[in-house]
Amino acid sequence: MERISALVADVRRALRARHYSLRTETAYLGWIKRFILANQLRHPAELGHREVEAFLTRLAVEGRVAASTQNQALSGLLFLYRDVLRLRMDWMEDVVRAKRTRKLPVVLARDEVRCLLAQLDGRAWLLVSVLYGTGMRLMECLRLRVKDVDFARGEITVRDGKGGKDRRTILPRSLVEPLQLEIERARVLHAGDLALGFGEAWLPHALARKYPNGPTEFGWQYVFPALRRSLDPRDDKERRHHVDAEFVSRALKSARERAGLVKHVTAHTLRHSFATHLLEAGYDIRTIQELLGHNDVATTQIYTHVLNRGPNGVASPLDR
Secondary structure, eight states: OHHHHHHHHHHHHHHHHTTOOHHHHHHHHHHHHHHHHHTTTOOGGGOOHHHHHHHHHHHHHTSOOOHHHHHHHHHHHHHIIIIISOOOOHHHHHOOOOOOOOOOOOOOOHHHHHHHHHTOOHHHHHHHHHHHHHOOOHHHHHTOBGGGEETTTTEEEEOSOGGGOOEEEEOOGGGHHHHHHHHHHHHHHHHHHHHTTOOOOOOSTTHHHHSTTGGGSGGGSBSSBOSSOEEOTTTOOEEOOBOOHHHHHHHHHHHHHHHTOOSOOOHHHHHHHHHHHHHHTTOOHHHHHHHHTOSSHHHHGGGGGGOOSSTTOOOOGGGO
């Protein structure tokens, strides 16, 4: 067990040294632990291609996990062997990733978005409105810092988005006042934390060393801070983190049910709806690609397949 505990600690150090997100760290460690348990606590150095393949097969056949989940498990195991154990075996190059099926995104109509928002109020309404109005991913929204909301220019800077990239997106005019009120609320919480000897925000990539006073500056605080301080799992310091993602998920589920919507609604559904509604309004796909932060315009083009009206819509010959 000591060897396994030491291995887990090594994996965690390797992930943090390469600036992997905390969510990725949690996911990779979870798969590595499940792999070890599935093989009667044997050390992964004693295992190989047969055990990895059997583990992934069980996930698909018995666990019936999605291809993306199976691929995430494989990525975690490959990270373990390549970057932690530093074993370069021929079988690693032969492991085949599960083929992901292409699915059309779920998109809400404008009336459905209005019905959904009508069932929300307060902070939940604001968070859902920001997600739909900016096209940000859920964690990009929750990790938003005060300094990255530019009211003068009407834009939001998304820092360290998917793939570690920064980008800019629009700040809806209708959300200026609600966001200003939310930021003032964060200012009051921050002032209270400072008075109690807290108030340090977590800064990524050693920025805390580069800017010694940065962690306590208001600009680095989260726009949507949590109601309570908690221990940061990265260094066990007590900090005020951002609001939990489950808060948004629960609010969306409850609002969907009250609105009587039959479509499955998640935070990403709002991102899909943002892109589709911009296309329907006539905005070019390159602009939308930039706003979404897609590497390849081919990723953005999936939204052209869900259009049913607007400049790119196609009318059925029956209707003609």
